[in-house]
Amino acid sequence: MKRFCPKASFLLFVTLILIGFVYSEAKNCRPSGAIRGKKAPPGQCNQENDSDCCVRGKMYTTYKCSPSVSPHTKAYLTLNSFQKGGDGGGPSECDKRYHSDDTPVVALSTGWFNHRSRCLNNITISANGRSVVALVVDECDSTKGCDDEHDYQPPCPNNIVDASKAVWKALNVPKEQWGGLDITWSDA
Ligand SMILES: *[C@@H]1O[C@H](CO)[C@@H](O)[C@H](O)[C@H]1NC(C)=O
Ligand SMILES: *[C@@H]1O[C@H](CO)[C@@H](O)[C@H](O)[C@H]1NC(C)=O
Numbered sequence: 266m267k268r269f270c271p272k273a274s275f276l277l278f279v280t281l282i283l284i285g286f287v288y289s290e291a292k293n294c295r296p297s298g299a300i301r302g303k304k305a306p307p308g309q310c311n312q313e314n315d316s317d318c319c320v321r322g323k324m325y326t327t328y329k330c331s332p333s334v335s336p337h338t339k340a341y342l343t344l345n346s347f348q349k350g351g352d353g354g355g356p357s358e359c360d361k362r363y364h365s366d367d368t369p370v371v372a373l374s375t376g377w378f379n380h381r382s383r384c385l386n387n388i389t390i391s392a393n394g395r396s397v398v399a400l401v402v403d404e405c406d407s408t409k410g411c412d413d414e415h416d417y418q419p420p421c422p423n424n425i426v427d428a429s430k431a432v433w434k435a436l437n438v439p440k441e442q443w444g445g446l447d448i449t450w451s452d453a
Contacts (some may be wrong), residue, residue: 270453294330294376294423301325305417319411319419328407328423331376337449338377342392342436342445344444345372345427357402361386364402369435372427374402387453390432392446397435398453399428426450 302319310318319325332338347357347364356362357370359381364370371390373383383401391395404429410420421427426448433443 294328294332295320296326297329298327299324300327300420302419303417309413310417316416317419319417325410325419327409327420329375329408331374331423334377334452336451337391338451340423340424340426340450341422342390342432342446342447342448343405343425343427344433345429347372347429358404359402361389362402364429366430368429369397369399369431370402370429371399371432372405372419372425373401374405374423374425375407376423378404383452387397388426390426390428390436390448390450391451392448393436393438395431395436403427 302321302323302325303320305318310316345351347365347370348366349356349363351363351366357364357372371388372378373388377383378401381404386401387398388401391397405421405425406415407421407423407425409415410418430443433440436446436448438446
């Protein structure tokens with residue numbers, strides 16, 4: 266009969282805890298910091314299309330990571346214009362171009378944008394019983410915000426797929442509801 270060995274079972278216990286810890290670290294994405302909101306100077310932060318403007322003194326959490334990607338990654342879909350003069354600001358990060366509201370393009374939160382690794386790759390977005398393929402053209406910056414470069418808008422949350430009108434249309438979302446929707450996405 267084997268004797269119960271306290272030392273070995275303690276080591277096994279510690280190992281299991283460590284494995285669990287590493288695993289949850291990979292799954293959970295913790296904040297990287299926070300920035301204090303500054304009020305936009307007059308004429309900055311155009312709120313015409315419900316853009317969110319930083320509030321002076323409010324703290325905004327920043328992230329360098331996003332939740333891990335799976336075949337059904339949960340995300341929050343937002344609306345953006347990648348056209349010239351649209352609320353997306355300058356041309357897209359991936360190709361330095363503007364994109365018509367009629368083409369399905371998206372920006373991803375910093376962690377999912379992953380140092381441009383998804384630039385000009387397609388993702389499949391599913392919601393509402395439908396799915397649409399969209400091209401990744403930009404980053405939704407989760408690490409910075411509330412400054413001139415970001416039109417005094419807060420940093421992006423870490424779970425955002427920021428999509429052109431064409432994506433909303435293809436998902437058959439009623440126009441009154443455009444702007445915020447729970448979706449899943451995967452690499453196409
Ligand atoms: C707001 O949306 C309208 C209609 O899509 C667009 O023409 C206009 O350029 C947008 N304004 C800003 C500031 O993005
Ligand atoms: C992305 O999808 C579009 C539409 O399905 C397709 O025309 C295009 O070739 C795809 N691009 C890549 C890089 O897969």
